[in-house]
Amino acid sequence: MDVQDFNFVREMVRSRSAIVLEDEKNYLVESRLQPLARREGFVGIAELVTKLRSNGFSPLHGKVVEAMTTNETSFYRDVQPFEALRKVILPELISKRTATRQLRIWCAASSTGQEPYSLAMLLKEHFAELANWDVKILATDLSTQVLEKARSGCFNQIEINRGLPAPLLLKYFDRQGPTWQIKESIRQMIDFRPLNLIESWPAMSTMDIVLIRNVLIYFDVQTKKTILGKIRKLMRPDGVLFLGGAESTVNLDDAFGRTEVERTSVYRLR
Numbered sequence: 001m002d003v004q005d006f007n008f009v010r011e012m013v014r015s016r017s018a019i020v021l022e023d024e025k026n027y028l029v030e031s032r033l034q035p036l037a038r039r040e041g042f043v044g045i046a047e048l049v050t051k052l053r054s055n056g057f058s059p060l061h062g063k064v065v066e067a068m069t070t071n072e073t074s075f076y077r078d079v080q081p082f083e084a085l086r087k088v089i090l091p092e093l094i095s096k097r098t099a100t101r102q103l104r105i106w107c108a109a110s111s112t113g114q115e116p117y118s119l120a121m122l123l124k125e126h127f128a129e130l131a132n133w134d135v136k137i138l139a140t141d142l143s144t145q146v147l148e149k150a151r152s153g154c155f156n157q158i159e160i161n162r163g164l165p166a167p168l169l170l171k172y173f174d175r176q177g178p179t180w181q182i183k184e185s186i187r188q189m190i191d192f193r194p195l196n197l198i199e200s201w202p203a204m205s206t207m208d209i210v211l212i213r214n215v216l217i218y219f220d221v222q223t224k225k226t227i228l229g230k231i232r233k234l235m236r237p238d239g240v241l242f243l244g245g246a247e248s249t250v251n252l253d254d255a256f257g258r259t260e261v262e263r264t265s266v267y268r269l270r
């Protein structure tokens with residue numbers, strides 16, 4: 001891919017999503033944009049980029065940004081955060097919220113939905129007492145494509161095999177030909193909505209639990225700081241934040257303190 005075209009694309013992607021594409025990501029950009037260019041009726045990437053340069057932000061620019069997101073995810077990813085939620089964090093929060101009987105959970109950058117669905121199944125499986133509580137799980141992502149898939153609740157066998165225990169598959173999914181669809185009772189627990197973390201956020205409830213896992217890793221330091229600062233303002237004073245295994249608030253936001261729970265790091269406001 002031509003260096004100038006690469007630089008144009010990476011600057012556009014950075015300004016629209018905060019995703020940083022280093023010099024050596026030329027091959028990645030090329031491999032993601034080649035099929036998109038063809039699908040959109042262009043001869044190749046050069047022609048696609050010429051079109052992008054010719055006008056302001058358009059749906060085509062949005063498709064290019066989405067093509068550059070990494071949507072890697074799985075059910076019960078990393079296991080330990082879900083163990084921490086099941087054994088410690090949720091029991092603690094539930095006992096503190098018995099007066100209001102309200103819980104608000106936000107799964108930011110939720111990709112194709114495995115993370116919020118894992119959470120919803122965990123609540124159904126282990127916290128029957130929440131049945132008559134006001135519990136809301138908000139799941140957001142920049143990409144409309146992944147949100148569409150998440151809302152459908154349909155997963156192929158490979159996605160199912162990645163982390164979903166067989167008893168949960170049998171209990172919470174219906175077979176639909178080659179795919180499995182998660183039951184309506186679980187789907188209705190989650191509100192999937194578009195949200196770009198670097199744009200202004202809509203009014204949201206104060207959160208008891210925020211999961212923003214495996215997305216800050218793609219951003220520069222200032223963007224991480226800004227996003228953590230906004231999350232901090234959105235969290236209840238005793239709320240809990242989960243980040244990805246390679247992420248941390250250390251040197252980014254001192255208002256958060258890190259503790260180990262069930263061999264995973266959780267972050268609380270100091």
Ligand SMILES: C[S@@+](CC[C@H](N)C(=O)[O-])C[C@H]1O[C@@H](n2cnc3c(N)ncnc32)[C@H](O)[C@@H]1O
Nearest residue numbers: 017069072073109111142143196197213214215
């Ligand atoms: C690697 S996935 C993480 C999925 C899930 N949280 C997990 O840990 O398994 C990263 C997600 O972040 C989303 N993303 C990237 N930049 C974003 C932004 N600026 N605002 C919101 N979501 C973004 C991508 O679309 C992608 O679905």
